Amino acid sequence: GAGVSQSPRYKVAKRGQDVALRCDPISGHVSLFWYQQALGQGPEFLTYFQNEAQLDKSGLPSDRFFAERPEGSVSTLKIQRTQQEDSAVYLCASSLRTSGNGGELFFGEGSRLTVL
């Protein structure tokens, strides 16, 4: 596709359930980012991949959060034992370049997670 694609767009989970959120970046984009956006807030950095290597996971809020990008394209963000505070929109973004100041980040529409 022409842009970054995320699925599912909406996910409702019961507290304690595991969820998996998928991101298809723009073809050929080296960098892939996950951001968490709480209601009324700006996106907050979670983790960064350069190709298949996860170079920074300092923004992951707890060890319940795990991300992978095994073949350097599609990425999955997994949240185990979901809690209500995990409710947010999870944004994926990709970039052609290897640094954050290298140019435009292209965002997906996001996956809105609601934990009941």
Next chain:
Amino acid sequence: GENVEQHPSTLSVQEGDSAVIKCTYSDSASNYFPWYKQELGKRPQLIIDIRSNVGEKKDQRIAVTLNKTAKHFSLHITETQPEDSAVYFCAAVGAGSYQLTFGKGTKLSVIP
């Protein structure tokens, strides 16, 4: 780490008037400052960016200014139109870094 403050949180202007949104950053090493526009339920999209070796950049009705000494940068929208209504986010990132740090956003409403 970097900290970005953004003001105001909400802004209402009459159609045709100008709108100004201001941001400050804490890390003097930051050297790239993009602005993103996010319409309700949509993805953030880059509207303009500026690098630290430039003081001002303009693209049609949108301009961004940067004051490195004071560590603040601003977005200026002239001749506002209803379609400019959205949430605007400023961001900053340092040299060699990849973590964009975003402000909390400004909800701009343009009243016809």
